[in-house]
Amino acid sequence: MQLKISSLTKHYPGVAALDGIDLDIASGELVALLGPSGSGKTTLLRVIAGLLHADNGQVLFGDVDATRLSLRERNVGFVFQHYALFRHMTVAENIAFGLRSRPRSRRPDKATIGRRVQELLQLVQLPEHGGRYPDQLSGGQKQRIALARALAIDPGVLLLDEPFGALDAKVRVELRRWLRRLHEQTGQTTLFVTHDQEEALELADRVVVMRNGRIEQIGTPDQVYHAPASPYVFEFIGRANVLEGRVEQGRFHCAGLQLDARDVADGAARLYVRPHDLVAADDADAALHGRVRAVHRLGGRITCEVEVDGQPQALEQESFDAGLAQAWSVGDQVRLRPTRYAVFP
Template sequence: MLELSRVTKAYAGIPAIDAVDLTIRDDEYLTLLGPSGSGKSTLLRLIAGLDMADSGRISLDGDDITFRPTHLRNLGFVQQSYGLFPHMNVFDNVAFGLRYREIDPVTDDSEVTRRVRSILDLVGLGDLGGRMVGQLSGGQKQRVSLARTLVTEPKVCLLDEPLGALDANLRERMTVELRKIRETLGVTFMHVTGNEAEALAMGDRMIVLDRGRLLQVSDPDSVFRAPRNVGVARFVNAYNILEGEVSDGSFRYRDLRFPAHGAPSGRASYAIRHDAAEIHTDTAPPESHASLPATFVASEFLGSRFFYFLRLPDGTIFDVERHLSREDPRRIEAGTACTVSWDPASALVFDAQGARLGDDTLKGAA
């Protein structure tokens, strides 16, 4: 188990990591999501020992490693840029860490061969050991980088946006394969990404980080359906967020009011999941629904789902997501006047400080 206690790192007096407390469990896949500049890579580098914390403590299985050199931490690090030796073939790249590590280097060539071949088979490169790095595709280089890290049997494997340089199809395939590899080895993975779909799909648990602070650490379903902070709702990119204020138990957006029972009066944000909203062109929305007038702008097909984009009277773009497993796509002409509606029970309300109001019940589309 890897534990961080009040870990802080600042540059020019500006905190990049701000008093972070975090426990990384054994045998889990942990994803870390945040916008550019949120401190994701800095946190990973502090754990790896590539940078040193200004204060706080990092421990592995109770052993303080806060100021221990990188190569003595028993942690693996997989970079987005691969970091492979171009003058070596795949086998020698993977074997390098076994042969030349400072503690317990493996000097038996037969043992090196056994372990390298085993890990290459696991990552799907069993027949490419003799190939040079320059002859590999981007996905193959990423697998070699992963194999070189995993062959040393680290306690925790740190992955810094490992899929960021891959095309969409290969990224999707590697998403599945990384989980299978981790489950086979039982190694803890901490995977940094700026892609919300990747973070939600891959993690057993998920961290949302912004400005060096942990906004939420939870299972992906809870992060998606019940974000604790309006910033989390924005980062998962699944909510329409309206800005307004609460008074007399209602959220007021322009001249309209929506139920917000129990919310205190004052500035607030009101969030509706993309897939919880419906579009009405020829019929009125259900009486129980909240609704807004809108103008249809465009649609986008994404394989298993459609996104519809509407413009509200104040110019705000409102997204509606519909899955093809639930209904057929709709054809709506650009410029069509329509109404967008939702069940008020599925909406989330956040106070002026961004904290979610109400209980922890998972909300969203039926």
């Protein structure tokens, strides 16, 4: 089902939780709402679900205006961070809850509900767990059951609020890859909230980066990572080096470095570059000149801190092999150039 958000606003005293949100999600798309605490992502998810009402704006599910409909009337599946499973019910009873709670005229018979529960247990790869209780499950298993319960009602849209936030790092990685495979099986229109950049970039078809109740950028994971639309997005997603300099006649100048910046007006500017996009330079006349302050090794990753004259902070240069970077030592004089970068006024 297609989801369309138009001019959505939600205010609390002194705070604009949502400030004119416009967002189109295609049927079958998996979209991440990414941002820090207070950016408005969970508020947006709850307004879409019908758990909160917006002050202004419109929520459309397909051709249906759902702006004033209740959670039940919207027919959305909602998965909470902390599972929210009923502890006194078995796994099978938890999954069946949404179907059994329907009005009598729309409630499937007992046999149909039983078949649906077994189908979902197979889908989430827990076919033998129907008779267990939530306290007998691991965190990852509980989240799978919470997802199965949300899918049981055949929702038009699936909404997930920090679905992996309560899990340890290894389980979180395993479960998000499993969820991606599940999405490819079901084709369910899905919107999930996260503050984890890696999670959003690995899992989503598109990422919506939010800040202070507004959308900073919408794009594929590659677009928001490699072509950030603003300094905020560049620094929020992944690691970034920032260099102070000037743009003159379409060229960025800084500490001996000159780079193309034809789309930026003349004047003070900043260059943003990822640590892994800084490489050793052969040309001494078109490079950053610096001194290695520290070298850190973590597995196959080598990170060098490089002090550059006139810059308030050391740069990070990162390599994933044992080549030139491994030969650098503290105190070495080095030359660097960015292979990919962005310049902002």
